[in-house]
Amino acid sequence: MKKKVKNFSKAWVYKFLKLISFKKIREKAKRELLVINYHSILGIDTDPRINKNIYRSEDELERDIIFLKKHYDFVSLLELIKYKLQGENLPLNSVFLTFDDGLAAVYHKIRPILLKHQISAAFFLNPLFVDNKVLHYQRKKNLIAQSVSAIEVDAKQSMWKALLTEHEIEADDFFVTLNSIAYNKSPILDELATLFNIDVKQYLAENQIYLSSQQIEKMISEGFWFGGHSMDHPKYDEISFSEQINQTLDSIDWVKKRFGLSYAIFAFPLRDHNMSIQLFEAIASKCEITFGVMGMGNDIINSHIQRIDVESSGVSINLALKFEYLKYFVQGLMGRKTYERPKKYKTLL
Ligand SMILES: [Zn+2]
Incomplete structure (x- = not known):
């Protein structure tokens, strides 16, 4: 019931947002950077349940990219790191793309679109799944x-x-x-x-779910970036503090060493809103920047960048981003532009 009410009011917000110019709302927000996260492509997974998730089709993803190219400047990982760690400026309305879970679809379906439009992106891997060795x-x-x-x-x-x-x-x-x-x-x-x-x-053996090491190496040679996403994608709320640290650091370390990378980045699996300042302090020296998926606002942890989930919105990128801008304004009015976090580890179990 609650979900129905939520969907109903969201539909009205979308109706309202359709009347507002994208450029106006974007200019008013004055956001330096948007980071947008995706996973896969619609209808191609061998798991029928996962296929019920809302993803973009290849055409829709390409349309998103064309829209982003028109309204934003794509920045590199190095620019992002310098922006976060050394306070260097980014052009107003910069954008960066990420893809979680290291799925084979990334190589066969997403990579060709990115190459065609000459943009790079970061991909987050679960080391235990690479080469299709273990199933989530x-x-x-x-x-x-x-x-x-x-x-x-x-x-x-x-x-x-x-x-x-x-x-x-x-x-x-x-x-x-x-x-x-x-x-x-x-x-x-x-x-x-x-x-x-x-x-x-x-x-x-019969279904290539995840990227192979060879595919990752090829993508690195083409200019794509890679980082950790935990060893085997647990729900971080359900594991102990030491497991959170190990899952995080082991995956960061594995990706960096396995592919000889000069940088280390990490994206939390699933939602990161309960992750403690204590955890960020424990991993800080081992990676440059980390990513969450809570929206457009800033995080209390400076090196932690929040991302926008356009993929599962099920609406055009124009509307999905207008919705995120509106959310950002409302959060600002409520004094919650910056995401807070618990100081110490807490578990939901
Ligand atoms: Zn994930």
Whole structure:
């Protein structure tokens, strides 16, 4: 219900925004920099659940880029680092693109569009997934859910129930329970896959989900930038403080060393609003800049850059950005132009 009300009011805001000139709203906001984040391309994932996500089609992504080229100046990673760390100026209305999760779609579908328009971007990788070695635990859940029939679930009920109980997971409806398995219990997914004769390795051999090292090397040679995105994409709210540090630093270090990079950058997996100042202090000396995905405002951590999610808005980039500018104005009126963060680590578990 709450979501319906939210969507309803968003539709009215969009109607209102359609009446306002993009240039006017952009000029009024006077933002030096916008960073926009994407993941994939519509309808091409081998995981049908992930395909239900709202992504841009190739044409739509190209349209976004043409729009951005018209209204903004694309800046390089080096300019971004100098802007954040040395206080160097950027042209007013600069823009930078990032792509999270290191999916193979980036190479086959997104890279050609970027090359065509001669713009670079930064890509954030989960080292354990590179070369298609490991499947993310949420994808594993989807694979099991799609592969197992209700008849098999009934036939093996005592076995999966025993497995789940052994891992202290309350088992009732199989599919509901499967869907609710948290990151820290995710090793059980391999046992469930084995129980139902699902070969995850075979699935990975037949479906290229993630970028290969060779593709990454080629992209680096073409001028694209890469950084860490945690080792295997947990929800940071569900892991301990030391795991947050390890996931962050190990992925930064792996990408830097594996590809011999002269810089180190990182994007938090999922939402970063609960990440503590304590965590930023612990990782500060190991990377130049980090990225979140909370919108257009500044962050209390100077080297942390917030990004805008245009992809899942489902509307044109013109409208999606006008909406973000409006949000930025409203946050300003409420005295919340800068995103605050908890001082110390807190967990939601
Ligand atoms: Zn991600």
